[in-house]
Amino acid sequence: MSGSVDLTSRVRAALDTVSDPATGKGLLASGRISGLVVREDGRIGFVLETSAGAADEPLRQAAEAAVAAVPGASAVTAVLTAHSDTPPGASQRPSAAPSSIQPSGSPRGVPAPPRRPARHIVAVASAKGGVGKSTVAVNLAVAAARAGLRAGLLDADVFGPSLPTMMGTVGRKPELTPAKKLEPLTAHGVTTMSLGYLVSPDNPVVWRGPMVVSAVTQMISDTAWPEDLDILYIDTPPGTGEVQLTLVQHLPLDGVIIVSTPQEVALADVRRGVGMFRKTAVPVLGVIENMAWYELPDGTRDHVFGEGGAQRTANELSTPFLGALPILSELRKGGDAGAPAAGGDGVASTAFALLNDAVLDAVASAPGKPAPVLLFE
Numbered sequence: 266m267s268g269s270v271d272l273t274s275r276v277r278a279a280l281d282t283v284s285d286p287a288t289g290k291g292l293l294a295s296g297r298i299s300g301l302v303v304r305e306d307g308r309i310g311f312v313l314e315t316s317a318g319a320a321d322e323p324l325r326q327a328a329e330a331a332v333a334a335v336p337g338a339s340a341v342t343a344v345l346t347a348h349s350d351t352p353p354g355a356s357q358r359p360s361a362a363p364s365s366i367q368p369s370g371s372p373r374g375v376p377a378p379p380r381r382p383a384r385h386i387v388a389v390a391s392a393k394g395g396v397g398k399s400t401v402a403v404n405l406a407v408a409a410a411r412a413g414l415r416a417g418l419l420d421a422d423v424f425g426p427s428l429p430t431m432m433g434t435v436g437r438k439p440e441l442t443p444a445k446k447l448e449p450l451t452a453h454g455v456t457t458m459s460l461g462y463l464v465s466p467d468n469p470v471v472w473r474g475p476m477v478v479s480a481v482t483q484m485i486s487d488t489a490w491p492e493d494l495d496i497l498y499i500d501t502p503p504g505t506g507e508v509q510l511t512l513v514q515h516l517p518l519d520g521v522i523i524v525s526t527p528q529e530v531a532l533a534d535v536r537r538g539v540g541m542f543r544k545t546a547v548p549v550l551g552v553i554e555n556m557a558w559y560e561l562p563d564g565t566r567d568h569v570f571g572e573g574g575a576q577r578t579a580n581e582l583s584t585p586f587l588g589a590l591p592i593l594s595e596l597r598k599g600g601d602a603g604a605p606a607a608g609g610d611g612v613a614s615t616a617f618a619l620l621n622d623a624v625l626d627a628v629a630s631a632p633g634k635p636a637p638v639l640l641f642e
């Protein structure tokens with residue numbers, strides 16, 4: 266452990282040897298570095314905050330090189346990202362959403378995206394609402410960014426988009442690029458898009474199946490995703506009925522993760538859901554058990570909702586069990602505050618780093634090949 270503490274201080278010192286042209290101070294001292302993760306095996310990732318966009322690429326390279334030269338560093342990934350300095354209200358144009366995003370009963374033949382939005386695309390699903398699906402999706406994306414991946418998060422939970430609250434982007438609106446694409450919003454090192462950015466919370470929309478599919482596929486194709494996203498997590502609407510199945514079949518997914526609590530009632534739905542997903546070409550990458558236990562002050566575990574149910578169900582269904590997540594108040598608080606706990610220093614950040622690794626392993630060993638590029642033409 267102390268080895269990694271030493272490595273962390275060496276990395277921090279190295280970051281300050283590179284000076285920020287704006288302040289003349291070191292990058293760390295200038296507050297330009299966020300999401301620094303130093304692993305014991307020497308893998309290091311961090312985010313260089315910029316408002317200059319690609320013009321800061323040489324600075325990113327200098328920071329990466331400085332850290333790579335630190336004894337003990339085995340692999341370094343520096344991600345360039347930007348805070349939106351747009352003051353709230355500055356871009357309140359209702360036209361921020363291309364008209365093709367507006368709910369419409371029939372798909373409007375928008376051009377297919379020229380490329381996959383990310384190297385890997387993983388949907389997070391649950392049989393019912395309230396089991397922590399959005400919490401898991403948001404924190405996995407933040408954990409992926411902390412691990413040095415270029416991570417994206419698409420909130421396709423049209424029935425209750427919670428990404429803006431959980432990622433702290435409420436009030437921000439995507440700008441339109443000159444090519445009339447939506448500029449995704451970056452938060453906590455993650456590139457994000459949500460229907461919540463486009464549809465007013467005061468003007469709820471009643472979504473029917475085909476609308477959901479067309480809105481979500483259009484939201485993917487009308488967003489100016491960065492060229493080089495490693496992974497895009499998609500928070501899907503709760504339920505494993507027709508809408509969800511059609512949706513996942515229309516997205517170019519590597520696979521789907523199912524989030525469940527350990528109760529028998531929830532697990533019965535998981536069994537049904539896995540069975541239904543299996544009828545599609547979308548691999549079920551595994552099950553995550555959420556709210557698995559609550560740790561009492563004396564360190565013992567209270568299995569509030571039953572013990573090991575999701576793991577047993579996963580085994581029964583021959584689906585990988587990706588991990589169990591306890592009830593952690595930092596997860597609830599982080600979600601409410603727009604500061605996901607995976608980006609903090611508590612237990613949740615370690616848990617999600619491991620869960621994200623488990624998802625990536627499951628993607629690597631998934632039986633199906635990633636879906637073809639122009640799937641939703």
Ligand code: ADP
Nearest residue numbers: 394395396397398399400591592593596597600
């Ligand atoms: P869903 O997307 O399945 O509807 P959410 O992710 O919105 O569920 O979670 C529902 C509520 O439970 C939120 O308030 C969230 O912060 C909280 N929550 C989810 N998982 C946990 C957890 N492991 N520990 C503590 N609170 C959690």
